[in-house]
Amino acid sequence: MTRIVILASGSxxxxxNIIKYFKNSNxxxxxxxxxxKKDAKVFERxxxxxxxxxxxxxxxxxxxxxVLNFLKMNADYIILxxxxxxxxxxxxxxxxxxxxxxHPALLPKYGGKGMYGMHVHNAVVSNKEMETGITIHYVNDxxxxxxxxxxESFNVVSSYSAEDVAExxxxxxxKHFPKIIEKVILEH
Ligand code: GAR
Numbered sequence: 789m790t791r792i793v794i795l796a797s798g799s800x801x802x803x804x805n806i807i808k809y810f811k812n813s814n815x816x817x818x819x820x821x822x823x824x825k826k827d828a829k830v831f832e833r834x835x836x837x838x839x840x841x842x843x844x845x846x847x848x849x850x851x852x853x854x855v856l857n858f859l860k861m862n863a864d865y866i867i868l869x870x871x872x873x874x875x876x877x878x879x880x881x882x883x884x885x886x887x888x889x890x891h892p893a894l895l896p897k898y899g900g901k902g903m904y905g906m907h908v909h910n911a912v913v914s915n916k917e918m919e920t921g922i923t924i925h926y927v928n929d930x931x932x933x934x935x936x937x938x939x940e941s942f943n944v945v946s947s948y949s950a951e952d953v954a955e956x957x958x959x960x961x962x963k964h965f966p967k968i969i970e971k972v973i974l975e976h
Pocket of ligand 1: 796798799800801802803869870871872890891892903904905957958961
């Protein structure tokens, strides 16, 4: 069994979708959700879906080796699903090409620090972009710069609000993220 640990920071709708996708898999299991925000909705989802969850703070991630050691013991792959902190180098080095992120834009556009969630969609709409989409990529030491695994785009109609873009992005994320994770794991 290939073990996935998901890192999330907020709502966790992608985390839920991934958990449901692999629920009956004999090859891949989602064993834990780790989250850096105490009141994040993802904890409720984890409870409802009967997946173990764990809160961690910056100290546990960066200064002590708590998160690193936890991942070494429990994860073959780390999936970032709306995780908003930088993954420290020690974790990236311990999991080469085993950490996968989803970003709600067509990287390298609208990537980097501060570019997450609605900030991305607001920028896309106010810049009158003709298209946007999703990027699934490996995580390296620079925010949103790791090798791209998959992208899919759609046209941004001029009447779209940032909320409309967010909705379309989420639909694409739910459709592709679990399948791409599965493909990467099974092809390794
Ligand atoms: C997702 O749209 C994901 O692409 C984005 O946060 C959202 C999380 O939603 N990630 C980033 O912006 C990372 N830079 P969710 O918590 O409902 O899955």
